[in-house]
Amino acid sequence: MIESFAQLSEIQGSHLVWTLLCICLLIFMQLGFSCYEVGLVREKNNIHVVMKNCMGFCISMLLFTFFGIVIMFGPLGSMGAYLHSIWFENEPGELVFIMFHSILCATTVTLISGAVVERMRVRGYLTIAILTSVFIYPVFGRLAWGDKLFSDNPYAWLGALNFYDFAGATVVHSVGGWVALAASLVVGPRLGRFGTDRQPIRPSSLPMSSIGVFLLWIGWLGFNGGSQLFLTSTTPLILFNTFLSGLAGVISAMLLSYRRYQQTRVIHVMNGGLCGLVATTGGADIFMPWHALVAGAIAGVFPSTFQSWFKKLEIDDGIGVIPVHLVSGIWGTLLVGMVIPLEGDASRINAICIQCLGIFTAGVFAFGAAYSLLSLINRYRPLRVPKSGEVIGLNVWAHGSSTAMLDLINQMSAQAELG
Template identity: 45%
Template sequence: MNTIDGDVLWILGCGFLVVLMQAGFTCLESGLVRSKNSINVAIKNLADFCVSFVLFFLFGFALMFGPSNGGLIGSGWLLGAEPSAHDYAFFFFQAVFCGTATTIVSGAVAERMRFVGYLLTAILLAGVIYPIVGHWAWAHAADGSPVGWLARLGFVDFAGSTIVHSVGGWVSLAALLVIGPRLGRFGEGGRPVEGHSLPLAALGVFLLWFGWFGFNGGSTLEINDRIPLIIVNTTLAGAAGGVLALATSWLRDGLPLADRVMNGVIAGLVAVTAGCNLLTAPAALLVGAVGGVVVVYSAPLLERLGIDDAISAVPAHLAAGIWGTLAVALFAPAGSWGTMARGEFLLVQAAGVLAVGLFTFGVSLVVLSALDRVVRLRVTPRDERIGLNVAEHGATTSILDLITQMDQQARSGDFTRPVEVEPETEAHQIAAFYNVVLEKFNLETGRRHSALRKLEQLANYDTLTGLANRRFFFEMVRRALARSRRNGSGGAVLYLDLDGFKRVNDTLGHEAGDRVLKEAAVRIASSVRESDLVARLGGDEFALLMESPDISPGSAASVAEKFIEVIGDPFQVNGETAHLGVSVGIALFSGDHPVDVKVIVRQADHAMYAAKLAGKGIYRFHGDEAEPLPSMV
């Protein structure tokens, strides 16, 4: 076993950071889409990394770095006969670069591309396009001399503004043209689509930024004195892109839009990637700043063209990548790229951008259009509405489960069943509150017909106590008597008069009297069944209607005794204690001895006065009176 040098460790360590960028893309893209598609986006990021790594091992690495065929494409097989530790490290580093280029497409086509269609796109990019254009710019002979045709021209793309990011952007653009925009995005009633978790997306930006140190720093392929400059340039460009995107968005849109700021950071990082080893720190700051402005203005341009990029991958990676590649010729110190004049170097950079763009976009558009006719790259409208988490993977979230159940209820009009959500999830509390609403709604729906009838009776309740008033009470007694005649059931009318109420009014005032009446109403209403009707007939007189097939004098007397007990408890009013009593008259009715409403109420009224004359604070049944009394009805 032999030891390895520091260069190998540096390449491997930076490769690990580049792998971390996959996590950053996963967070960024998942956060910028709706929750019903977040699982699909995450799985695509994982799957494309797996696919790209395997393909790059099987033949991509050979196509990119194998013996050149006219500077156009490499050849050979795997890593060669006897790969060294450095060969393995170099392969690993380049393979994770391939994964980065591939995963850019995932966010752009989010929320409407079939998973199988995305895998085919990833295979096309990772297995064909990326290795070929990578060979053009980065393939070198064993002695270090360039063999790719762009590299021989003097094209400079240090860490991949064009070869990685623009390639991912070009494929994204072609895919977007083939599959079209999301439902409801453009046209009449079209609206922007808000991501479900901007904090998660912001975390993704930080992970990408951290991984970018390995992306750019590791591209030296050795430990040398350019690394600190590269790291500083990378940080400056990302920060400047974020600041300028924030300021530009604020001025242009009136708000510092969160997605613009996040994509501004990414655009700054993409822009500086091509020349981070050559640019001075002030130049890197400028390049990143312009990248932030580019992304803010190019995103609305795509929208005006009807191109729906879910996370602005094309502006952040393609547009910023083009700018960054040209910026090397504009701002790198003279001669740092070689012996060409600056103008000639700018033409070479532009030619490289154009060549890579034409090849990548052309091949992608043709192949994806053909594939769309064979396997249909886009999901159905129904699947798009449901969300790709469920439609493509059978996966769901508690929030999506809740929304789906609520949507089914809204469509069917059936609200009789509560929604079901797994406990201890983020949707459980929402579901609990919603179920309370459903319970109340269903309760009120059950009473709907009676409530409609009562709309005509809004004036039939006492404004002070909230109890039924005299007219409504008489109507309910009339109906009870009619039912009694039809089915032979029975009932009772109790007539109540507060004893000592006049003294409260005279000594404590009318306001105190009103408070006593309201408290008395509460005590009386709380002493009876829900099916019983309590009314205030006027002044300090109350009444109760009881209906029951097995009504008896004993049950009516029990209620009267309860009234006497609860009214007999002291009343606290304005710091004063008031003592009242109540006299109760009881009149029973049954189907065997039909009477009309005025008669039964008069009978209860007479019995109440008999109780009052007998000493107050007691009850009397109709028929117990010593002599007839005048009607008070």
């Protein structure tokens, strides 16, 4: 394994600065997710969502650095050599590779969190973080990307079939989305979300969420731009495609929302932009700019469409993770099959089928593994907070913290009742 990083150690100057910049931008993605979720949950859970993102990020990055990365990229069995290399060699290219990919793994974990907000225990979320970082993400990642370091890496099955997923439309976003769906089904919907005692769940601060979208957008430039781990002549195209698909998502969601409601609904427009960004992740380096525009414009309609569908199915997707990451991830991966330049006498149908195979495998494996493992764990150690904890809010229940605003609201209600 140690030798395998040798090629990376030759990265120099500009390559190194660019990749380090992308690593910094990836951290803004964590910030973006936190702002986005803080704004969309109720006041009584807003501290909790940042805390769990922060702790999940740390645990995921640590575990992936020491275990996940070997499972995902390593010649299995070289754990000892690998750990020795991490501890004692400090090879620059290797460290850059590890940092980038461990933050990518942490991104997958963080995006899951949005689907189970306001009702899952911290312990439950950290369990998901651990399962994802050492098992679900690296195992599927190996199937798809395992040959990124060693072209003859065993078990890099999808990669060997020419399954193409540039920066992780499937590996990061769909896999995360499937785990999110499984976790959401296992813990069940929030109290009062569906049924007869249904009450509106009001976001605490949409401006904060919108700011989160901008931060995610900034982070996405590093997410896509850094995925080559080199600065290449394709890098500007990757960023340009990222911009185009994001703005196409915003504009198409905006037009759809205006047409339907004569209003530009905030959550649809914001999620539309994120759907656009996800949609281009799978092929940002091979898309022509107009592909990115089309990818984004179509993805922009997912949030409003799927939101009502999920409502009917009584799946409580928290802040709308599934349309953004799962559906757009599938769409982006599929589009890659439709437009990827074919080599030799490869057929278009074949390319599309391979992409479908990857999409399907991700679904079966990630959803299956997450659903069965979480159900099992849930039986012995419940993932969900007790009812009283959910009512009082996770700020107080899990972290012993309240907000001035929340106290005020409670005071108000008390006053109103006393009347």
